Amino acid sequence: MSLSDSTTSLASRFSALAQRLGLSGRGSRLVFERARKLRLPFIAMPVPRQSIWWQDGPPLQRLVDLPRDAFSGPVQEDKAAARAAFMQVVEHQHEQLAHFDLRQIDGLCGQPLERGGTHSNFEELAASPACRNLRIISYKDFLRTISRALPRFLAGDPIELCQASWHGKRIFWTGEQHVEDFASAIAYARLRGLEVNLPAKLTRYHLSTSGLSQLKQQYHSLGMPSQAWSDPAFMGLLLDNRLPYARLSLLRIAGAPEVLMLPKASAEANALGEGLRLAGAPDVVTYLEHLQRRELA
Numbered sequence: 001m002s003l004s005d006s007t008t009s010l011a012s013r014f015s016a017l018a019q020r021l022g023l024s025g026r027g028s029r030l031v032f033e034r035a036r037k038l039r040l041p042f043i044a045m046p047v048p049r050q051s052i053w054w055q056d057g058p059p060l061q062r063l064v065d066l067p068r069d070a071f072s073g074p075v076q077e078d079k080a081a082a083r084a085a086f087m088q089v090v091e092h093q094h095e096q097l098a099h100f101d102l103r104q105i106d107g108l109c110g111q112p113l114e115r116g117g118t119h120s121n122f123e124e125l126a127a128s129p130a131c132r133n134l135r136i137i138s139y140k141d142f143l144r145t146i147s148r149a150l151p152r153f154l155a156g157d158p159i160e161l162c163q164a165s166w167h168g169k170r171i172f173w174t175g176e177q178h179v180e181d182f183a184s185a186i187a188y189a190r191l192r193g194l195e196v197n198l199p200a201k202l203t204r205y206h207l208s209t210s211g212l213s214q215l216k217q218q219y220h221s222l223g224m225p226s227q228a229w230s231d232p233a234f235m236g237l238l239l240d241n242r243l244p245y246a247r248l249s250l251l252r253i254a255g256a257p258e259v260l261m262l263p264k265a266s267a268e269a270n271a272l273g274e275g276l277r278l279a280g281a282p283d284v285v286t287y288l289e290h291l292q293r294r295e296l297a
Contacts, residue, residue, distance in 0.1 A: 028271040031237060035275020038234055041225045042280040045287040046256060052119045052183070054109040054162070054172045058251050058291070061164060061205050063090040071261075073246040082246035082261040085218050088211035089288065093204050100200035103190045105161065107172030110179040126187040131180045136188040146196075149175060149182035158199040165206040166291040207292040212285055218264060220273025221284035223257030243269045250284070259284050 048057040062070075066087055071079040106121055119125045126134070136142050147153050160174040173182060189196050215221060224247075228234050238245060244266050248259040260276075262269040277283065 027241070028267045031241060031243075031268050032271040032275045034233070034237055035272050036278040038231075038237075038276070038279045040228050040231060040234060040279065040281075042223070042282060043225060043255075043257060045223050045282050045284065046251065046253065047287075047290070048166065049118065050120055050168070052107050052121060052125060052170075053112045054107060054164075054167070055112065057164065057167050060090050060166060060207070060250075060288075060291075061092070061162075063087055064092050064205070071246040071248050075244060078244045078263070079246045081263070082219065082248070085215050086248065086261075089208055089215060090205055091208045091211070092206075095200075095202040095204065097200040097202060099197045100159070100161070100202070102159070102186055102196040102198060103194075105171050105173050105186055107167065107170045108179045108183065109162065109172050109174045110176040122183040122187040123190075125180070126184040131184050134180065134184045136184060139194075142185055142188050142192075142194070145181045145188075146185035149178040149185065150198075153198070156198060158201050160201045160203075162203045163205070171202070207288055209292070212288055212292070216285045220260075220262040220264060220270070220277070222260045222262070222273060222276050222281040223284055223287070224260045224276075224281065225257055226255070228260075237272055241268050241272075243272060245269065257282065 046058075051057070063086055066083055068080075068083065071083050073079045073082075119128065125131060134145060136145055143154070150157075150159065162172050162174055163170070173179075175182065186196075188194075237243075244263050246261045248261065250259045251257075260281075262273040264270045264273070
């Protein structure tokens, strides 16, 4: 087979693929063909590491109540529709627990003490340089240390906790002050077998199967590199065709892909989404489904 025959055959296959994807109109096929040929520096969505720090995971809890200005884009109605779809992805429940054993806690919502430090449990943090000056060798030391983090500990005031499926089964303390005292005290309680119970308010977040399914049916949700927004070929496709779209900075991590939402109900927006997928854009719903499976880990 000659080079020209090979090229014609490949073009025919992509044309057939476009038809199977429902991209029957000439304009849609042109958008699809141009989109699949884009050469953008796509990167995978970052999978969170196992860590005691809540902030090491994606801030998906904010999807429960996204502010109206969370999405950017030229048309208010498109942004509002994208926001409504994304807000169905995460659900949450509140629980009031009369007796909760604090030894089950192994996560912190405060600022990490050591930038770039990795700790998989409180014992590792308690043994780190950040906690070097904390010495807990008696029950009296334990009470003094945990009372710095929980001033109303001896009064039995409730503790506030949270849990998220994308963090597995780890339970996090929501306090932001004296996190090193808290972690060291809990590590000591586990070491000594101290039963430490308090009432607790626990908020549980989890990714919704039905919400993810609806999002997948309604939108292409694709991870776009920052360079895309200054790429003339991509921006030409997006703006010259006046396609409906919305953008969301989901992860808030430097260099992380931004979510581009393209409604599948628009033939040309759907064509752009299908082409970008072939060009290498990561699918955000697939990424979220992967995080959802961590709930069983």
